[in-house]
Amino acid sequence: MNAFQRNESKETLFTFISAGDDPPKGDFPVQKKSPKLCGSNYPLSIAFIVVNEFCERFSYYGMRAVLTLYFVSFFHWDENLSTSVYHAFSALCYFTPVIGAIMADSWMGKYKTIIYLSIVYVVGHLIKSVGAIPSLGNEVVHVVLSMTGLFLIALGTGGIKPCVSAFGGDQFEEEHTSERSKFFSVFYLSINAGSLISTFVTPVLRGDVKCFGEDCYALAFGVPAALMVLALGK
Numbered sequence: 001m002n003a004f005q006r007n008e009s010k011e012t013l014f015t016f017i018s019a020g021d022d023p024p025k026g027d028f029p030v031q032k033k034s035p036k037l038c039g040s041n042y043p044l045s046i047a048f049i050v051v052n053e054f055c056e057r058f059s060y061y062g063m064r065a066v067l068t069l070y071f072v073s074f075f076h077w078d079e080n081l082s083t084s085v086y087h088a089f090s091a092l093c094y095f096t097p098v099i100g101a102i103m104a105d106s107w108m109g110k111y112k113t114i115i116y117l118s119i120v121y122v123v124g125h126l127i128k129s130v131g132a133i134p135s136l137g138n139e140v141v142h143v144v145l146s147m148t149g150l151f152l153i154a155l156g157t158g159g160i161k162p163c164v165s166a167f168g169g170d171q172f173e174e175e176h177t178s179e180r181s182k183f184f185s186v187f188y189l190s191i192n193a194g195s196l197i198s199t200f201v202t203p204v205l206r207g208d209v210k211c212f213g214e215d216c217y218a219l220a221f222g223v224p225a226a227l228m229v230l231a232l233g234k
Contacts, residue, residue: 041172041173041176041179042179042183043171043172045171046168046171046183049164049167049168049171049187050168050183050186050187050190051190051231052164052231052232053164053187053190053191053194053231054190054191054193054194054231055194055227055228055230055231056118056121056157056160056164056194056227056228056231057190057191057192057194057195057198058194058195058197058198058224058227059121059125059198059224059225059227059228059231060093060153060157060195060198060224061194061195061198061199062198062199062201062202062220062223062224062227063125063128063153063202063220063221063224064090065198065199065202065203066202066203066206066217066220066221067086067089068082068083068086069206070132070146070217070220071085071086073215074132074134074142074217075139075142075143075146089150089154092151092154092158093153093154093157093158094158095158096154096155096157096158096159096161097158097159097161097162099155099158099159100113100117100158100159100160100161100162100163101162101163103117103159104162104163110163110166110167110170111167113159113160113163114160114163114164114167115232117155117156117159117160118156118160118228118231118232119232120152120155120156120159121152121153121155121156121157121159121160121228121232122156122225122228122229122232123152124148124149124150124151124152124153124154124155124156125149125153125221125224125225125228126149126225127145127148127149127152128145128146128149128150128153128221128225129149129218129221129222129225130145130149130218131143131144131145131146131148131149132146132217132218132220132221133212133218134212134214135212165184165187168183168184168187169183169184198224201223202220202223202224203220205219205220205223206219206220
């Protein structure tokens with residue numbers, strides 16, 4: 001076969017469709033539009049995203065509001081060690097978004113990253129709550145459970161951070177730019193509302209409710225854990 005014949009054989013692989021022809025059926029599937037919220041242009045899924053973010057922020061800031069007191073009064077650590085561990089945990093929470101971004105962009109996509117790391121998040125909260133039960137084991141057991149729970153919480157909260165807002169924005173169609181802008185306003189309102197409410201509620205649960213004859217850290221950590229379970233269910 002000469003060069004002209006090779007070029008001719010390649011040209012036969014292409015099919016040209018004129019402007020009046022219909023495209024081949026099956027090659028261009030029609031995308032189904034997502035259900036709308038109350039007949040508006042807002043996708044129904046964004047309601048779940050907003051509620052999810054409120055619960056997640058409540059669980060994170062609610063747990064963090066009593067964390068230093070937990071180290072001082074439950075573990076009897078001095079203030080320097082308690083403050084150091086607290087800031088190490090906070091720093092890890094701001095580092096793990098890099099891991100979440102890599103997982104979402106290079107491996108699983110935003111949706112699966114949110115789901116899987118939310119499960120890690122919930123497990124971390126549950127372990128943290130169990131570690132705050134005084135009658136369960138000795139001090140070493142409490143420390144191991146608490147540090148394991150904090151590590152998983154840091155991985156979960158940081159891992160989903162770069163994904164949730166972007167995933168919410170992806171729910172909108174290109175022509176609905178104003179609705180997308182309003183969604184981000186409501187989204188960040190839910191973040192601040194969850195953070196603010198939890199900062200007041202969680203210390204009340206710790207100080208005003210007694211369990212096992214002392215301050216109820218298990219409840220203070222358990223309520224944020226329950227909110228995170230609710231967020232995952234959403």
